[in-house]
Amino acid sequence: MPRLDEVFKKSGVPTHTFVPPAEYNRVAVALKTPGRGIIIEGPSGIGKTSCVKRTIDDVGLADSCLFLSARKDSDAELIAELPLMRKIGVVVVDDFHRLHSLEKNKLTDFIKVLADEEDQESKVILIGINQAGQTLVEYAPDLLHRVETIRFGRTNVERIQELVLLGERALNCSISIADEIAEEAEGSFAMAQVLCHEACLQGHLLETSSESLPQNITISLPRIRESVLAELYPRFFPLSRDFATGNKLRREGRAPYLNLLRWLSQTQEGVLDTKEAMAANPELKGSVGQVIEKGYLSNLINSTNQISSLFHFDPETRLLTIEDPKLLYFIRHLIWSKFAAQVGYFSIDFKSRYDFALSFAGEDRDLAETIAEALTSREISVFYDKHEQHRILANDVEEYLAPIYRSESRFVISLLSCNYPKKIWTKFESDNFKHRFGENSVVPIWYMDTAPSTFDESRKYGGLSFDPEGDLSTQVEAIAGALAQKMEDERAADARKANG
Structure with a gap:
């Protein structure tokens, strides 16, 4: 008599409970077409590999079939040699999206050759995540008519x-x-x-x-x-925590990795288009965009085998994918405010669009840019005009900038050099934030070679000093550290208020 573990299988290909997916017939027809390669893509846990294995059995190709996985180093070596072989039978490459670009491109060229020759004794089947085949088509657009691309969706x-x-x-x-x-x-x-x-x-x-x-x-x-959640907790909570905090817990920041994980939990298939997610959450665009554009997200995913086995990020398509349906189930049932506190963040709700906005004269851009980079590396959201040029284009500049300095930034950092009072734009910016001195929302940075003049009033409030003759990086590190601590204190105070 069948045992429970043989009927409802928690891993592996089902036997007693195999249900042909909607795409089964398309896979069967494609398998019988000589030489024509097959790309099968879709989210994890919906039966792609099970369907391929079952269909191969049903059409009588099991004896000539070889299954390889891009996750296995030993298989990866053989996959790299495939383009040099002939009469290979049916070769299935699972998780092919994990191959390096060079190997993927070689496979693409090989599949094109097999299709053109209508090779009766060779067929390559690639199985991967959503849009995995798109990168191959972008490399070789003429591949589109030489392969059968079959997309698996969520099962009804x-x-x-x-x-x-x-x-x-x-x-x-x-x-x-x-x-x-x-x-x-x-x-x-x-x-x-x-x-x-x-x-x-x-x-x-x-x-x-x-x-x-x-x-x-x-x-x-x-x-x-x-x-089920209790069973999943020992494995997935530590991994979720490590992903959510990135390489270092920065309580002063906007928790970009945690928010990526949260957005993933809200997707239907465990596939997040990070570009769309950032567009829908402009208050987090700066911090999340930073970890993506500078490669920090890719580095985090590749930092450990545990994380890399569960997550995949494609820098070209900007898709972040969970590759284990059990992990997706686990994070869908997290209480995010509680989880944020458990991993060390004060909150994941942010009242302002930016944490800091920089106001400075053009001659002082070196200091402004270095401060902006130092703060964004701490996952803090900063308005720095150079980072926003593409958004400012074709807009009324005054209408765009005024709200940022007036209310949309938590704090304004003003670099008060001798050049500051002489500029039209610094005058415009200061007119929009000067009332905020009384709200304790402006952080002046005084240049030590500039005597107090127009901004004498700023001396009533706490600020920082900068020596133009001193070492830039050392001073910026100290300035950024003080600003980050200020932001952490503010987040802690907000959390105390929210909790009564």
Whole structure:
């Protein structure tokens, strides 16, 4: 009699509960087409690999098929040699999006050759995440008509229900909340298997019931969910925490990695278009854009095998993907305010568009830019005109800048050199923020070679000093450190107010 672990399988290809996805027939036809390569893409946990393996068996190609994975170093070496081979049979390269660009491009050229020659004895099948095939087509646009690209989407509820029913028949049982489990799985065959497995465990059904009537398993969905999340916690909480804090916890910053994780949890398929996400969250665009553009996100993902095995980021498409449906399920059930506090942040809600806005004369740009870079590297959101030029273009500059200095930045940093009072734009900016001195929202930085004059009033408030003759990097490090500490104190105060 089948055992529970053989019916509702928490990993591997299902046997008793295989449900052909909607794309099954397209895969079968493509397999029979001589020489024509196949690219299969879609989110994790929806049965791409299971479908390919089952279809290969069904069309009688199993004996001539070789499965390789880009995750395995030993397989990667063989994958690199494929373009030099002929009469290779059917070769499946799983997770091909993880190959280096050079290997992917060589595979692309190889697939084109096989298609042009209509090779009867060779076929390459590539399996990857969403839009994985797009990078190949961009490298070789003429590939588009030489391969069959099949995109797998989220599985519908009806197919998940069919999976549950097949499992019930195999185990001779009836799960009272079968339909609720189908909804809870959110389009993932893999999560449906996990949830059904847990339901049977709690119903004390470990193998097929020998009773004449199906064994009833009566249990609540919240209880199953709680048990599954408790099982996932030891593995996924530490990894989620490490991802959310990046290479270093910066409590003064805007938690860019945590917000990327939060946005991922809100996607339907575990695939985040970071460009769209930043456009929808302008108050976080600066801090999130910084970690993406400077390569910090890629470095974080590649820093450990644990993180790299679960996340993938494509710098070209800017797509961030979760590659384990169980991790996606786990983060979807996080309480984000609580999680933020657990990993060390005060809050993930930010009242202002920017933390700091820089006001300075053009002659002092070196200092302004160095301060901006030092603060953004601490994941703090800074308005610095050079970073915003593409947004300012074709806009009324005064209308664009006035709100930033008037209210949209938490603090204004004014670089008070001898050049500051002489400029039209610094006069305009200061007219918009001078009332904020009384709100403790302006941080003056006084140049030590400039005697107090127009801005004598600024001396009533706390500020910082800069010596133009001194070492720039050393002084900026001290200035940025003081500003970062100020921001951390402000976030802590906000959190105390919010918590009563």
